[in-house]
Amino acid sequence: MRYRYCLQAAIVGILVNLILFAVKMIFGYMGGSQALVSDAFHSGGDCLVGVIVLSAIWISSRPADREHPYGHWKAESIAQGVVGLIIILIGANLIFQNTRMILEGDPVVPRYFTMLAAMFSLVLKEVTFRYTFHLGKKYSSPVVTASAYEHRSDALSSMAAFLGILAAYLGGLWGIAPLYYFDLLAGIMVSFLIIRMGYKVARESIFCLMDSMPSEGIQKEIKKEALSLKGVKEIHELRARYSGPCLHVDMVIGVDGSLNVEEGHCLAQKVEDRLKDKRGEIFSVWVHVHPCENDGSFDHV
Numbered sequence: 001m002r003y004r005y006c007l008q009a010a011i012v013g014i015l016v017n018l019i020l021f022a023v024k025m026i027f028g029y030m031g032g033s034q035a036l037v038s039d040a041f042h043s044g045g046d047c048l049v050g051v052i053v054l055s056a057i058w059i060s061s062r063p064a065d066r067e068h069p070y071g072h073w074k075a076e077s078i079a080q081g082v083v084g085l086i087i088i089l090i091g092a093n094l095i096f097q098n099t100r101m102i103l104e105g106d107p108v109v110p111r112y113f114t115m116l117a118a119m120f121s122l123v124l125k126e127v128t129f130r131y132t133f134h135l136g137k138k139y140s141s142p143v144v145t146a147s148a149y150e151h152r153s154d155a156l157s158s159m160a161a162f163l164g165i166l167a168a169y170l171g172g173l174w175g176i177a178p179l180y181y182f183d184l185l186a187g188i189m190v191s192f193l194i195i196r197m198g199y200k201v202a203r204e205s206i207f208c209l210m211d212s213m214p215s216e217g218i219q220k221e222i223k224k225e226a227l228s229l230k231g232v233k234e235i236h237e238l239r240a241r242y243s244g245p246c247l248h249v250d251m252v253i254g255v256d257g258s259l260n261v262e263e264g265h266c267l268a269q270k271v272e273d274r275l276k277d278k279r280g281e282i283f284s285v286w287v288h289v290h291p292c293e294n295d296g297s298f299d300h301v
Helices: 002-031 034-060 074-104 113-138 142-174 177-209 216-227 261-279
Strands: 232-245 246-255 284-289
Touching: 002 034, 002 113, 002 142, 034 074, 034 113, 034 142, 034 177, 074 142, 074 177, 074 232, 113 142, 142 177, 177 284, 216 232, 216 246, 246 261, 261 284
Parallel strands: 246 284
Antiparallel strands: 232 246
């Protein structure tokens, strides 16, 4: 189920971007809007992102094997980092292109119908973002969520293009020359927002690939669930890391030292089952049983 819906989100994204690339490129050239043409290349880059997302989803869906006993989930985190880098590069390229055209001078006043293309892109991209973001969060897919933010960056780019085109068009009607440059200035302003968004996506990928611990809130919830079981006296150690959408947990629990091997094993199994039942993203739990050192002094932190 997860694989099918994540794959569906990636395919929808590719199709939407192909449509928008063609619409914005044609209307941009016909209407003389450099902002819309730049936005078209942004959509073209999104198609590449879609291919990366598809590849990552396919690789991560493969079952664990001898060489990858923890599965292939980190393929999604790697792809998430690549998507973040692409978003940053797209933003930097838009800044360069629009700055170059400002310095060259003699801007062209865009035609009115280019605003319709920009508005169409804005609405379609925002709808695609909400759809993709919902699936990414529902199925805990970092690469699908990253793809959603790429759709949001395109929506922001289209919004800036629309406002810039509107200002330049009104400048042409009213004979106010400085307004001609708003078509380009808007593209530069939104490019910084795109770069910031790409940085956030890439940073999340790095945290996952570096096996960073989950948030303090999640750690406390894991400890609370383990301590809620009768027989678990304290938590000596907790380590957890994400592998794509999956969370791997290693923990050392303190138990009554009089328990035999079978009883200790059964208690460890109960802890594993409880954690997997309460938190769906937990893929594996390794529990080591250790005799309680403080004779019943609980650690509920």
